[in-house]
Amino acid sequence: MFNISQIDSDVTKIEFKVGQSPWREVNLDSKQIEVPNSSDELLLRQYSGPSIVGGELLYRYDNNLETWVYVREPQKERLEVTLSPYATAMFTNQALKHMYNLYFGVGLDSEFSFEFHRALLFKFNIEAKYAKSNNIWADSFFIFGGDVGVGYRFELGKGFLLTPSVTYGVLFHYCIGTLEESLGQKLHLQQMLALNLEAGYKFSSKMIVFVAPKFQxxxxxTRNGFLYGLRAGVGFVL
Incomplete structure (x- = not known):
C-alpha cells in the first residue's frame, strides 16, 4: 500500500500508474494506492486543473527500508500525439445543392498537446470524400481536404470528454464528367471554416472513441454555402 502523506492546496487530481497498467485516478479522500506487486514501479502525476504540476514522479519499493522511496523524476513526455481515423458524412444547404446533396468519406485527425496545458489541442486533419453531382457539368466529385485549427478538451468525469474546436483549410473538388473534362476545368479549389463539437469516451489512457457534430x-x-453533418471514429494516443 502506498500512502500519500500531503497534498498541496492547488492540486485538483492525482493519477497513478503501476508497471505497465494504464493511468488511474487516486481517491483523494483515502490518499492510498493499492499496489499488488511491490516489485513494480509506481508513477504519480499531479494536476492543477487540466495542467500537470511538477511532471511525473517515480517511486520504487525498498525491501530493506520496507517503504516506498522516491527514485527520480522520469523524462517528461512534452509532446503528446493522438491519431484518430474516422468516417464522415455531410449534407449541403440550399446554396450548395446545385453541386450535391451529400458527401461521405474517411479522414485522419491529428492532435498535438504539450505538457504546459494538456487540454489545449493543436489539430491537423486530412479527408477524402465522394459526392454524386446534381448538375450537368459533372457526374460526381472526389473531394480532398485538409485543415488546421485549435480545440480545448473538457474532462466531464467517468471517462467522458467534450472537445469544441475551430479549423480552417481548403477543399479540392475533382470533377468526374464529360462537360468539365471537355472544358479542362476538372479541379476546383475552395476555402472552408469549420466548427466541431466532439463528444468522446476514454476507454483507456491510449484509446478514445468519439462522435462529433460538424458545421462547415x-x-x-461561385460556390458559397454551409454543410452540416457528423464524423465518428477512434483516437489512439501514441
Whole structure:
C-alpha cells in the first residue's frame, strides 16, 4: 500500500500508474494506492486543473527500508500525439445543392498537446470524400481536404470528454464528367471554416472513441454555402 502523506492546496487530481497498467485516478479522500506487486514501479502525476504540476514522479519499493522511496523524476513526455481515423458524412444547404446533396468519406485527425496545458489541442486533419453531382457539368466529385485549427478538451468525469474546436483549410473538388473534362476545368479549389463539437469516451489512457457534430462554411467565387453533418471514429494516443 502506498500512502500519500500531503497534498498541496492547488492540486485538483492525482493519477497513478503501476508497471505497465494504464493511468488511474487516486481517491483523494483515502490518499492510498493499492499496489499488488511491490516489485513494480509506481508513477504519480499531479494536476492543477487540466495542467500537470511538477511532471511525473517515480517511486520504487525498498525491501530493506520496507517503504516506498522516491527514485527520480522520469523524462517528461512534452509532446503528446493522438491519431484518430474516422468516417464522415455531410449534407449541403440550399446554396450548395446545385453541386450535391451529400458527401461521405474517411479522414485522419491529428492532435498535438504539450505538457504546459494538456487540454489545449493543436489539430491537423486530412479527408477524402465522394459526392454524386446534381448538375450537368459533372457526374460526381472526389473531394480532398485538409485543415488546421485549435480545440480545448473538457474532462466531464467517468471517462467522458467534450472537445469544441475551430479549423480552417481548403477543399479540392475533382470533377468526374464529360462537360468539365471537355472544358479542362476538372479541379476546383475552395476555402472552408469549420466548427466541431466532439463528444468522446476514454476507454483507456491510449484509446478514445468519439462522435462529433460538424458545421462547415465553404467559400469560393461561385460556390458559397454551409454543410452540416457528423464524423465518428477512434483516437489512439501514441
Amino acid at each position: 462554411f465553404m467559400l469560393d467565387s
